[in-house]
Amino acid sequence: MIVNYPYFISKMYNDKIQGKDFRFEITGEAVTEGYLTINENTGEVFVLKSIDREKYPCFHVIFNVYDTDTNQKIDKELAFDVEVKDINDNPPRFTKFPKTFTVNESQAEGSLGVEVIAQDIDEKNTKNSTFNITVVQQTPLEPNIQAKWIDERTVHLNFTGCFDYEKAKEYKITLEAKDHGTPPLSSTAVITLNVRDTNTHMPEFKKKEFQTEVHEMKLYRDVFRFPVEDKDTPNTDGWHAKFFFISGNEEGIFKVETDPKTNEGIFNIVKEKNYEITTMVELEIGVENIEPFTKCVNGKLIKQDGKLYRPDSISVTITIIDDNDPPVFQPPKADVYEKEESEPGRVLFTPKVYDPDSSSFRFELVEDPANWVSIDEKTGEIKGTKKMDRESPFVDDDNVYKIIIAAIDDGKPPAKSFCNVSIHLRDINDHKPQLVNNSLILCGNKNNKVMIPVQDLDAEPYSGPFSFYFDDEEDKKHWELDPAYGQQGGLVSLKPLPYGNYSIPLRMQDQQNNEGHETLEVVVCDCAEKNTCRSKLALSTKLGGPGFGLIIVGILLFLILLLTFLCNSGREPLKELKDEGNQTLIKYNQEGGVSACNAEPVLSSPKTVPDGIKQTSITRRFEMAPEFYHNEEMYRSELNMMRSMNFQHQKESYRTQEGRSMYSSLASNRMSSYRNKSMDRYSSVRSDLRSDYNLTGQVERKMAVIAEADARDKAVDRPFIYNFEGQGSKCGSLDKLSLSNLGDNLQFLDDLGPKFKTLADICQ
Secondary structure, X not given: OXXXXXXXXXXXXXXXXXOOXXXXXXXXXXXXXXXXXXXOOOOEEEEOOOOOOOOOOEEEXXXXXXXXXXXXXXXXXXXXXXXXXXXXXXXXXXXXXXXXXXXXOOOOOEEEEEEEEEEOOOOOOOOOOOEEEEEEEEEOOOOEEEEEEOOOOEEEEEEEOOOOOOOOOEEEEEEEEEEOOOOOOEEEEEEEEEEEOOOOOOOEEOOOEEEEEEXXXXXXXXXXXXXXXXXXXXXXXXXXXEEEEEXXXXXXXXXXXXXXXXXXXXXXXXXOOOOOOOEEEEEEXXXXXXXXXXEEEOOEEEEOOOOOOOOEEEEEEEEEEOOOOOOEEXXXXXXXXXXXXXXXXXXXXXXXEEOOOOOOEEEEEEEOOOOOEEEOOOOOOEEXXXXXXXXXXXXXXXXXXXXXXXXXXXXXXOOEEEEEEEEEEEOOOOOOOEEOOOEEEEEOOOOOEEEEEEEOOOOOOOOOOEEEEEOOHHHHHOEEEOOOEEOXXXXXXXXXXXXXXXXXXXXXXXXXXXXXXXXXXXXXXXXXXXXXXXXXXXXXXXXXXXXXXXXHHHHHHHHHHHHHHHHHOOOOOOOOOOOOOOOOOOOOOOOOOOOOOOOXXXXXXXXXXXXXXXXXXXXXXXXXXXXXXXXXXXXXXXXXXXXXXXXXXXXXXXXOXXXXXXXXXXXXXXXXXXXXXXXXXXXXXXHHHHHOHHHHHHHHHHHHHHHHHHXXXXXXXXXXXXXXXXXXXXXOOOOOOOOHHHOOOOHHHHHOOOOHHHHHHHHX
């Protein structure tokens, strides 16, 4: 309808305007927006332009009348609403729909899973806003696709029939939304539907029969390859082949895998089987796809049911050749139970063996790590040849000794099988408790107790806890066992003890009173932070330049003296000279009886030497007559040298004339040698004496050997003259020394040094 503006719509009246000059006025959004106006004199209301109802469905208008003379309201204001009448000026429009979607070829008829929504903005619940959605066009026409209403705005797409990928891969669907207004208005939408190929073709074998030969008890891979053909889209689940056994593989010996690239079937033998004779195995193998088979026939979807479409199959013949089978142990593993330390010779185990291919076989021992058993070659009897020790390193943590035996038949080639025999050893009480450490340290400056760890190689109930006892009752005066029962004992000193070494004999009993005897060496000392004895001698570990220089000079001097000695004594080679050290005890012949003497020798004060050992030095003056020297100067030089060196010797007491005669002869021969040798040799020997006392002893013994040779030639012997040394000792012997003058402080006896051990061993 065509409307001319301004368009009259109404006229306003007021009964109080008679006899007065007046004017009309309207206000509101419609006036402000320029849609409405009024004639001030007549009250006629006009529409100035078209109004969009969807934007302004209603206007609120206020009407007033004024006295023109006074400009006052003549009457109360009048308010009213102006509704805009709807016309069908908006078609329904699609607000939600997929432009493209995909369905499988095997989709069953019904819903396609597509939702479409449309909307009409005209006045609700009128014909102008009511609409329908329909499929107005479809290419191709089959299957038939429809729009099914869900509510007043929504439809779902459904179809009847089936899709065929080979006939149509894509569909164009045109939807129309049309309202019921006058005139009716509509809009359209186009949707593209794609079809995905699925398994609509059965795979087929290119070859129907296969044959081969294999050996029994062996595994094979890739024995055959079965090529197949499939017309579906490659590399999809509708194309990939899946092989299965129809018959002949009830034991699961064979397996067919699919090659993912070529789609071929790979035939394998995956399980060993022993056949008594050569056997022919018939197999039937089928093939299908991973995805189930479907097909669209005459507008209907048909699924595989085994009647209309059967999977393709082939026949496979495998000839399995019987080989020489090894003997079979029954069972292949055996357990034997034996008590350890049992007497050898008993039969421990006799195997049972079955061989389907041979009646003759022999046995051999394959593994016997401790050589404890033997095997009978004909019967397989296993006998013990030695006593078995459960604590042996060849027995595992479960007290099992393992051996392996073999049975070998007489086939060609011979076949062999093995049997594992586990000998379970039962423990007996064949081990005594023993100390883990025979020597322990007791820190006298920290505590008075040390723990005694004990071990017993036996197991329960032949091991700990243990009982501890002193083997010597005298030890109870100084020590106490606390605890005296348990997995380890404790040794407690009852009073402070002097630092030194203590030997404590102990008895230890296990739960069955099997007793072990051992001596515990306890070192009582002053300990450092880590419970270790402090060093006896605090030596500096840092040497400066002068220190290294003195060491080098000393080594050079020693080498020069040694070279000089070797040159001067070149006439005869040295004869097995032993350096027995400063404290070597010389064993003499029988010294005879000693005279009883109770007098105490006068001892000089103890002197501390570098190794920390306190020794009582008895100084002996050694002076020889001047006539034994070439001149007086030599005599004085030798005398001064001997006095300055202050050698420490024990005074030997020769109890018999034989002893004194021996010593006099040795000294006489030595002096004869001095007279017959040149001054150069004497000077060399004297230099050696000053440099090293050990070397001096060697030279003197060498000179004695030379002197004995000269004495046989010249037969020269002179008496040895001693100077008067004053009043001798009241004792005829030093066999017994009384140390009562030292008081009770005997602690220095604990540190006499390693060389004292040799003297102690000889005395014992």
